[in-house]
Amino acid sequence: MASEREQAIFEAAIKLGALYHQFVGTPVSRTTASSLETAIQESISLQPYVLEVHVSIDRGQMEENLYGYSELKGTMLTVDVVTRVGDACCHARLRRKGDYPLMEIIRCYEEPQNTDH
Amino acid sequence: MASEREQAIFEAAIKLGALYHQFVGTPVSRTTASSLETAIQESISLQPYVLEVHVSIDRGQMEENLYGYSELKGTMLTVDVVTRVGDACCHARLRRKGDYPLMEIIRCYEEPQNTDH
Amino acid sequence: MASEREQAIFEAAIKLGALYHQFVGTPVSRTTASSLETAIQESISLQPYVLEVHVSIDRGQMEENLYGYSELKGTMLTVDVVTRVGDACCHARLRRKGDYPLMEIIRCYEEPQNTDH
Amino acid sequence: MASEREQAIFEAAIKLGALYHQFVGTPVSRTTASSLETAIQESISLQPYVLEVHVSIDRGQMEENLYGYSELKGTMLTVDVVTRVGDACCHARLRRKGDYPLMEIIRCYEEPQNTDH
Numbered sequence: 044m045a046s047e048r049e050q051a052i053f054e055a056a057i058k059l060g061a062l063y064h065q066f067v068g069t070p071v072s073r074t075t076a077s078s079l080e081t082a083i084q085e086s087i088s089l090q091p092y093v094l095e096v097h098v099s100i101d102r103g104q105m106e107e108n109l110y111g112y113s114e115l116k117g118t119m120l121t122v123d124v125v126t127r128v129g130d131a132c133c134h135a136r137l138r139r140k141g142d143y144p145l146m147e148i149i150r151c152y153e154e155p156q157n158t159d160h
Numbered sequence: 161m162a163s164e165r166e167q168a169i170f171e172a173a174i175k176l177g178a179l180y181h182q183f184v185g186t187p188v189s190r191t192t193a194s195s196l197e198t199a200i201q202e203s204i205s206l207q208p209y210v211l212e213v214h215v216s217i218d219r220g221q222m223e224e225n226l227y228g229y230s231e232l233k234g235t236m237l238t239v240d241v242v243t244r245v246g247d248a249c250c251h252a253r254l255r256r257k258g259d260y261p262l263m264e265i266i267r268c269y270e271e272p273q274n275t276d277h
Numbered sequence: 278m279a280s281e282r283e284q285a286i287f288e289a290a291i292k293l294g295a296l297y298h299q300f301v302g303t304p305v306s307r308t309t310a311s312s313l314e315t316a317i318q319e320s321i322s323l324q325p326y327v328l329e330v331h332v333s334i335d336r337g338q339m340e341e342n343l344y345g346y347s348e349l350k351g352t353m354l355t356v357d358v359v360t361r362v363g364d365a366c367c368h369a370r371l372r373r374k375g376d377y378p379l380m381e382i383i384r385c386y387e388e389p390q391n392t393d394h
Numbered sequence: 395m396a397s398e399r400e401q402a403i404f405e406a407a408i409k410l411g412a413l414y415h416q417f418v419g420t421p422v423s424r425t426t427a428s429s430l431e432t433a434i435q436e437s438i439s440l441q442p443y444v445l446e447v448h449v450s451i452d453r454g455q456m457e458e459n460l461y462g463y464s465e466l467k468g469t470m471l472t473v474d475v476v477t478r479v480g481d482a483c484c485h486a487r488l489r490r491k492g493d494y495p496l497m498e499i500i501r502c503y504e505e506p507q508n509t510d511h
Binding site: 045048049050052053054055056057058059060061062063064065135146147148151 | 396399400401403404405406407408409410411412413414415416486497498499502
């Protein structure tokens with residue numbers, strides 16, 4: 044049986060894999076990057092066990108094509124996601140490493156749920 | 161050789177096919193539908209020959225799963241896009257017809273470009 | 278009202294926009310390119326008004342990442358699609374032009390449907 | 395620091411999230427399901443740490459639309475993936491549970507790598 048910590052890891056990774064393949068290829072520019080960040084962030088927030096998520100798109104990598112826009116590439120994305128299963132939290136990240144969009148576990152920790160309410 | 165009118169039609173259809181397959185499957189809820197509409201709209205606006213675009217997601221079709229959210233289905237989308245190539249404009253639409261997400265040409269028309277500036 | 282020829286153009290463009298945004302981002306290598314070509318081709322063939330479709334992925338553009346594979350980029354794709362609405366046919370193409378994955382109308386023509394049966 | 399077992403879990407989940415959002419929405423029918431299964435399977439096999447993967451699409455859920463085809467839905471997919479990081483393996487699965495496409499850890503185990511070579 045997987046522990047809560049392992050399940051938190053599992054859930055965090057699902058989110059990174061999912062958003063990557065959902066949104067890569069979307070037309071984007073410096074002007075529209077912000078609305079795309081918001082949409083990605085909000086869509087991930089809906090998914091199970093997500094405690095926090097932050098999405099940032101690197102405008103510096105946007106090379107304009109003939110028509111003045113780019114497409115979202117995996118390496119443009121920096122995403123931090125924190126999941127919680129029971130008391131176990133996992134902070135995972137997608138971030139460019141060289142030419143590769145690396146996904147990795149940053150930290151796992153226990154955080155007792157507030158049960159005052 | 162394709163006429164400007166035909167090219168406007170061609171370009172409008174590309175946009176509808178593109179956004180459909182880019183965004184279908186995205187987690188969405190009544191709370192987040194609006195940011196997703198904005199992101200889709202802005203991403204299409206970047207593409208060549210787009211004059212206007214309007215995206216609306218039908219909240220009524222959102223059936224919550226176990227975890228309280230839905231996924232964007234093609235039939236949830238109503239999208240109007242107007243493209244212009246030279247003086248020729250094409251207004252095309254994606255809209256649910258029964259269970260099918262129908263894409264169709266609404267109207268083609270000539271609109272001389274404002275060349276005062 | 279749109280003519281059959283215009284509708285054939287419209288339908289061809291939908292297919293190009295659709296497949297592009299459905300499949301871009303898929304992990305691919307020289308070894309697997311052929312199964313991906315087949316899957317794309319067969320999935321487009323299902324869509325309305327498609328008479329013929331041919332998909333080819335440029336292995337030459339595959340630069341291996343750290344882990345020995347690539348992701349499908351729009352510029353890797355050469356796709357020819359022929360649609361038919363009534364007697365009107367449209368042959369459209371997606372093909373790299375410089376760094377841009379260009380979609381264009383190649384030719385429209387009339388071809389009376391075989392009504393012997 | 396994450397253990398090898400935790401990393402195997404992380405990697406398995408990435409693959410499930412990724413393929414889900416890459417391929418959901420693809421036009422599919424009983425005739426083409428098999429080529430789509432192959433393409434999904436081969437594309438996942440390329441990704442890091444994947445030892446085994448098996449993809450199956452439920453033909454029984456395919457309800458034909460007006461034009462005689464369906465679109466791939468998440469609940470149609472049964473995917474088993476086994477990842478290995480060092481000696482640690484993780485077997486994870488995507489499978490319909492009611493109306494939800496559930497992803498879960500099936501089993502983690504140690505399997506010493508063959509180091510004869």
